[in-house]
Amino acid sequence: MADGELTSVAIDLPAMRVSYEQGALYESDLATTWAQQLQRWLDDARRAGVAEPNAMVLATANPDGVPSSRTVLAKGLDERGVVFFTNYTSTKSHDLMSTRYASATFPWYDLHRQATVRGTVEKVSPDETAKYWASRPRGSQLGAWASPQSSVVPGRQALDSALANIQRRFADTDVVPVPPHWGGWRIRPELVEFWQGRADRMHDRLRFKLIGDTWQIERVAP
Numbered sequence: 001m002a003d004g005e006l007t008s009v010a011i012d013l014p015a016m017r018v019s020y021e022q023g024a025l026y027e028s029d030l031a032t033t034w035a036q037q038l039q040r041w042l043d044d045a046r047r048a049g050v051a052e053p054n055a056m057v058l059a060t061a062n063p064d065g066v067p068s069s070r071t072v073l074a075k076g077l078d079e080r081g082v083v084f085f086t087n088y089t090s091t092k093s094h095d096l097m098s099t100r101y102a103s104a105t106f107p108w109y110d111l112h113r114q115a116t117v118r119g120t121v122e123k124v125s126p127d128e129t130a131k132y133w134a135s136r137p138r139g140s141q142l143g144a145w146a147s148p149q150s151s152v153v154p155g156r157q158a159l160d161s162a163l164a165n166i167q168r169r170f171a172d173t174d175v176v177p178v179p180p181h182w183g184g185w186r187i188r189p190e191l192v193e194f195w196q197g198r199a200d201r202m203h204d205r206l207r208f209k210l211i212g213d214t215w216q217i218e219r220v221a222p
């Protein structure tokens with residue numbers, strides 16, 4: 001067996017290939033603003049039955065430049081930016097607090113599309129967090145209290161007992177408050193790229209780019 005070879009290879013990765021021929025993206029197709037265009041593609045993904053169309057892969061870096069990425073759910077979108085909610089003591093939040101930059105990609109593979117937003121980040125207002133928090137199921141609210149997200153824990157048991165403690169703590173409370181360590185981040189894009197797969201790997205890539213205070217459209221090679 002050659003160095004690094006897997007003993008049983010069940011999947012032929014080099015042979016996995018999809019031809020992208022579902023559509024095209026021309027300058028004349030774009031909505032007036034990046035937010036309207038992103039809304040349009042999110043809606044296309046929802047109507048096409050894509051699983052979790054608002055899921056985006058969020059990339060951050062720590063102060064040494066070490067990157068990490070994970071999926072989060074976009075829960076807000078307007079001309080100011082894209083909002084997601086998380087634990088403010090997590091790895092991603094530590095990264096965001098120190099670098100103030102993020103990039104997030106919506107991967108809509110079924111539509112041969114992706115969209116990426118990149119820009120500075122800010123915490124959303126406590127009011128905005130409270131409004132979204134109130135819409136979450138009680139179980140998710142209690143989980144957010146119980147989980148020291150991104151911390152190493154001794155085992156599953158520690159998580160289960162943390163949740164049980166929180167359930168007891170709030171047993172007589174109808175309205176679970178927002179934990180102090182939890183809230184939203186807004187990515188305020190400086191660059192938003194819409195990618196549509198095309199035949200022969202000659203994909204369409206159109207970008208809204210903020211120059212000063214005006215958005216410009218540019219096409220980049222695939």
Ligand SMILES: Cc1cc2nc3c(=O)[nH]c(=O)nc-3n(C[C@H](O)[C@H](O)[C@H](O)COP(=O)(O)O)c2cc1C
Nearest residue numbers: 052055070071072073085086087090091092093150
């Ligand atoms: C589909 C999907 C959606 C997720 N949505 C969120 C989310 O909205 N917020 C969040 O904090 N974590 C979410 N997660 C979990 C994150 O991917 C990640 O494990 C967690 O936030 C810890 O990341 P960190 O340690 O890099 O900070 C989601 C995971 C998946 C697979």
